[in-house]
Amino acid sequence: MPDDSPAIEVRDLVKTYAGVTAVNKVGFTVARGEILGFLGPNGAGKSTTMRILTGYLPATSGMVNVCGLSVATHGDEVKKFIGYMPENNPLPDDMRVSEYLHYRGRLKGLARAKLSIRLDEVLELCDLKRVRHRIIGKLSKGFRQRVGIAEAILAEPPIIIMDEPTIGLDPHQILIVRDLIAGLRGRMTVIISSHILPEIEMTCDRVLIINQGRVVAQGTPADLRREVFGHSSYALEISGDLEAALPEVLAKVEPTLAISETGVPDATGFRKLTLATSREDDLGEALLRALSADPRLRLRALTRVHPTLEDVFLAATKRGWEAIDAPKPTSK
Amino acid sequence: MKHFLTILSHELRMLLVNASTYVAAVLFLALMGFIFSGVLDNYSKAAQETSPATVFFQLFWIPVLFMVPLLTMKCISEERRLGTLETLLTAPVSTTEVVLGKYAASYLLYLFLWASTGGFFFILHRFAQDPRLLDFGPMMGGYLFVAISGLFYVAVGLFASSLSRNQAVAGILAFSILFTLIIGLNYAAGLEMMNRESMQPVHALLEYVRTFRHLDDFSQGIVDTRQVLFYLSGSVLMLIFSILGIEVKLLHS
Numbered sequence: 001m002p003d004d005s006p007a008i009e010v011r012d013l014v015k016t017y018a019g020v021t022a023v024n025k026v027g028f029t030v031a032r033g034e035i036l037g038f039l040g041p042n043g044a045g046k047s048t049t050m051r052i053l054t055g056y057l058p059a060t061s062g063m064v065n066v067c068g069l070s071v072a073t074h075g076d077e078v079k080k081f082i083g084y085m086p087e088n089n090p091l092p093d094d095m096r097v098s099e100y101l102h103y104r105g106r107l108k109g110l111a112r113a114k115l116s117i118r119l120d121e122v123l124e125l126c127d128l129k130r131v132r133h134r135i136i137g138k139l140s141k142g143f144r145q146r147v148g149i150a151e152a153i154l155a156e157p158p159i160i161i162m163d164e165p166t167i168g169l170d171p172h173q174i175l176i177v178r179d180l181i182a183g184l185r186g187r188m189t190v191i192i193s194s195h196i197l198p199e200i201e202m203t204c205d206r207v208l209i210i211n212q213g214r215v216v217a218q219g220t221p222a223d224l225r226r227e228v229f230g231h232s233s234y235a236l237e238i239s240g241d242l243e244a245a246l247p248e249v250l251a252k253v254e255p256t257l258a259i260s261e262t263g264v265p266d267a268t269g270f271r272k273l274t275l276a277t278s279r280e281d282d283l284g285e286a287l288l289r290a291l292s293a294d295p296r297l298r299l300r301a302l303t304r305v306h307p308t309l310e311d312v313f314l315a316a317t318k319r320g321w322e323a324i325d326a327p328k329p330t331s332k
Numbered sequence: 333m334k335h336f337l338t339i340l341s342h343e344l345r346m347l348l349v350n351a352s353t354y355v356a357a358v359l360f361l362a363l364m365g366f367i368f369s370g371v372l373d374n375y376s377k378a379a380q381e382t383s384p385a386t387v388f389f390q391l392f393w394i395p396v397l398f399m400v401p402l403l404t405m406k407c408i409s410e411e412r413r414l415g416t417l418e419t420l421l422t423a424p425v426s427t428t429e430v431v432l433g434k435y436a437a438s439y440l441l442y443l444f445l446w447a448s449t450g451g452f453f454f455i456l457h458r459f460a461q462d463p464r465l466l467d468f469g470p471m472m473g474g475y476l477f478v479a480i481s482g483l484f485y486v487a488v489g490l491f492a493s494s495l496s497r498n499q500a501v502a503g504i505l506a507f508s509i510l511f512t513l514i515i516g517l518n519y520a521a522g523l524e525m526m527n528r529e530s531m532q533p534v535h536a537l538l539e540y541v542r543t544f545r546h547l548d549d550f551s552q553g554i555v556d557t558r559q560v561l562f563y564l565s566g567s568v569l570m571l572i573f574s575i576l577g578i579e580v581k582l583l584h585s
Contacts, residue, residue: 018584054422057582079424086422090415094350106338107423151419 005068007032007159007189008053013062015048015213022048024213025062030206032158033186037204038193039309041317045213046193047087050161053191054084067158080109083152087163089145093137097128097147100136101154108155118154125183126150127176141168149177159189166199178203197309207309211317224312233260233276233305234287239269240297249297250275253290254283270300335425339433347441360399360445367391368452383467385453386551389474393514393543396485400510403441404489405503407434408578412497417578431490431574439486446478470551477550481543484563485510487570494577514543 008030015023023045030036040046051057052064055075064071066078092100098119105115123129126146131139136147145168152160165181166174174196181203184190194200200207201221209217209224217224238246242262250257256277263272277283284304291299307315347353371387374380380387408431411417420430457466492506493499521538525531539545546559 051418056418056422076424076426079422082422084419084422086415086418088415090419092346092414092416094346103338103342104419104423107335107420107425109334109424 005065006030007034007067008191009063009065010049010053011063013049013052013064014060015045015052015057016060021213023052023059026210026213026215028208028215028218030189030191032189034206035181035185035190035192035204037200037207038191038210039197039200039207039313040193040210044210044317046210047163049210050084050163050191050193051086053161054082055079056084080155081158083155083157083160085148085152085160085162085165089148091136091144091147093135095136096133097136097139098123098132100147101150104151105154110155118156122150122154125153125180142170142173145169146173146177149180153180153184153188157188159191160184161191163193164195165192166194166196174199197313201309209313209316217312217316221309221312224309224316225307232279233274233307234284235301235303235305236273236275236291236299237270237301238273238291238297238299239265239271242271242273242297245294245296249290249294253286254279257283257287270298274305333429333432335429336433336436339425339429340436343434343437344440347437353441356399356402357445357448360395361448363395363398364449365452367394368449372456383470384456385467385471385474388452389470389477389547389551390544392474392478392547396481396514397507397510399445400442400482400485400489401492401503401506404438404486405493405499405506407438407490408493408574409497409499409502412581413499421578421582427575427578431494431571431578435487435490435571435574438490439482442482442486443479446475446482450475469553473550473553474547476555477547480560480563481546484566484570485513487567487574488513491570491574491577494574494581518542518544 006029008028010029011027013023013026014021026045026049028036038046038050048057052059053066053071055071055078058072067081069078069081071078095103101119101122102115105119106112110118123132126149128143128146128150131143134143136144139147145165149162149165152162166177169177178199181190181192185205192200192204204221206220207218207224208215217227219227240246246259250259254277256279257275258277259273260276261272261274265271275287282304284302288299288302291297291302368384368388371384374387375384408417411420421427453466453471460466488509489506492509493502495505496502517538520526521535521542526535526538540558541562546556546562549556549559
C-alpha cells in the first residue's frame with residue numbers, strides 16, 4: 001500500500017440505476033486516520049456511495065481510489081483494506097456470535113492462531129463477551145449492531161466504512177459505539193453515515209453532506225456552519241421603537257447587522273428578533289450595551305445563536321444542488 | 333481459491349446444524365425406502381428380467397426432482413434476501429469462490445443422501461441371502477450415474493437460486509428446469525414426429541441428451557465419455573451462469 005496516497009479519493013463518481021441517477025459527480029478525499037461523517041436525507045446516495053467504495057457495486061463512471069488503488073481494477077486488494085458494515089447490518093440468524101466472527105475472520109484472511117487472540121480482543125472491545133455463545137438471531141438489536149461493528153474492525157483494516165452504525169441503539173450503547181469509534185481515531189480511517197447529527201458532530205473530524213446524489217457541503221462542523229450560513233446570528237427579545245431606533249443603534253454597533261426575522265409581539269409587547277451579521281467575533285457585549293443604553297428600546301434577552309449541525313444539515317439539504325452549481329454568494 | 337475451503341466448511345457446518353437438512357434427509361430416505369421395498373415386492377411375486385438395482389435407479393428422477401430444488405433453493409436466494417450476500421462479497425472473496433463453495437457443499441450433501449441408500453442394498457444382501465438379488469454391476473453403474481448427473485442437477489438448482497431472492501421461486505424454477513431436462517426431453521425424443529426423415533438431426537440430438545439412455549448405459553457398465561462430458565460441461569455452464577447471475581444482479585441492482 002503506497003504511503004503518500006490519501007485513504008480514499010473519489011472523483012466525479014456517477015452511479016445510475018435504470019435511468020435514475022443515485023450519485024451524481026460526487027468528489028471527496030479522506031485523509032488517513034480521519035473520521036468522516038456522511039450525512040444526507042434518505043435516498044441521497046449515501047449507501048450507494050459507500051457500496052461503491054467497498055467495491056460491492058460498480059460505478060457508472062468516475063474514479064474511486066482506496067489507499068492509492070483503483071477499486072475498479074484492484075477490487076480484490078481493495079476489499080482487504082476495508083471493513084464494511086452495510087445498512088441494516090445483515091447477519092446470519094442461525095450462527096453463534098463467536099462462530100460468525102471466526103468465519104468472517106477466516107474469510108478476511110486471518111490465520112487461525114492470530115484470529116483467536118484477535119477475536120477475544122474484539123469481543124472485549126465491543127462488550128460482547130457475555131453473548132459470545134449466543135445465537136445471533138436471538139440477540140437484541142443493540143447486540144446485533146455491535147456484532148456488526150466487531151465484524152468490521154475484526155481484521156484491523158486501515159479503512160472502516162459503517163452505514164448507520166448507531167441506528168436502533170439506546171443512549172448507553174451509542175456512548176459505547178462513540179467511544180469505540182473515537183478509539184480508532186488516528187489508527188484507522190473511518191467513514192460513518194448517520195441520521196443522528198449530534199453523534200456525527202461529536203465523533204467526526206469532517207462532515208460531508210450529500211443530497212440528491214450531490215455533495216452539497218463538506219468541511220469541519222465549524223466550517224460548515226460558516227459556509228452554509230455565512231454569518232453569525234443573535235436572538236433578541238425586545239420592545240419599543242423598532243422601526244427607527246433599532247436600525248440606528250445596530251448600525252452604530254456593526255454596519256452589517258441586519259434584522260433577518262421578526263416575530264409577533266407577545267402580551268407584554270416584546271417580540272423576538274433575529275439579527276444576522278457577517279462578523280465572526282462575538283458582538284454580544286457591544287450589542288447589549290448599545291441596546292440597553294438607548295432609552296427608546298427595552299431589551300429583555302440577548303443570545304448568540306449557535307447553529308447546530310442539524311440546522312446546517314437542514315439548510316444545506318434544502319439548498320439542493322442548484323445552489324451548489326451557482327456561483328458562491330459573496331457574503332463569505 | 334484460498335477461501336473455497338473456508339466457505340465450503342462453513343456451508344457444510346450450516347447444513348449440519350440446520351434441522352431442515354435432517355427433515356429432508358429423513359423424507360428422502362423414507363421415499364427411497366418405499367420405492368425400494370416396492371421394487372422388492374415385485375420380485376417376491378414373480379421373477380424379473382432385470383436386477384432390483386436397475387429398476388431402483390430407473391426411478392432416480394423422483395427424488396431428484398424434489399430433493400435438488402429443496403437442497404439448493406436457499407443457497408444464494410437466502411443470502412440475497414437477508415442481505416448477507418453484501419457482507420460476503422465485500423469480504424476479500426470472489427464470486428467464483430462463493431458459488432463454488434456453496435455448490436460443493438450442496439453436492440456433497442446430495443451425494444451423502446444417495447450414498448445412504450446403499451444401506452438398502454446392504455440390508456437386502458444381509459437378510460435375503462440370495463446373490464441373484466444383489467447385482468453389483470448395475471448398482472455401481474447406477475451410483476456412478478447419480479454422482480455424475482448430480483453434478484449437473486445441483487448446478488441447475490444453484491443457478492435457479494442465484495436468479496431470485498425468493499426461495500420458493502428459485503425452487504419452482506429449479507424444478508421446472510430439471511423436469512424439462514429429465515422428463516421433457518425424454519418425452520420429446522419419444523414423440524411420433526421424431527421418426528420422420530426430416531427430424532432426424534433433432535432426434536439424434538435428443539437421443540444424445542436423453543437422461544434415461546445415459547442411465548441404461550451406466551447400468552450396463554458402459555461409461556461413455558460423451559455422456560460424462562455432457563454432464564460436466566452442463567455443470568460448468570450452469571456454474572458460470574450462476575456467477576454471472578449474481579454479478580448481473582449487482583450491476584442492475
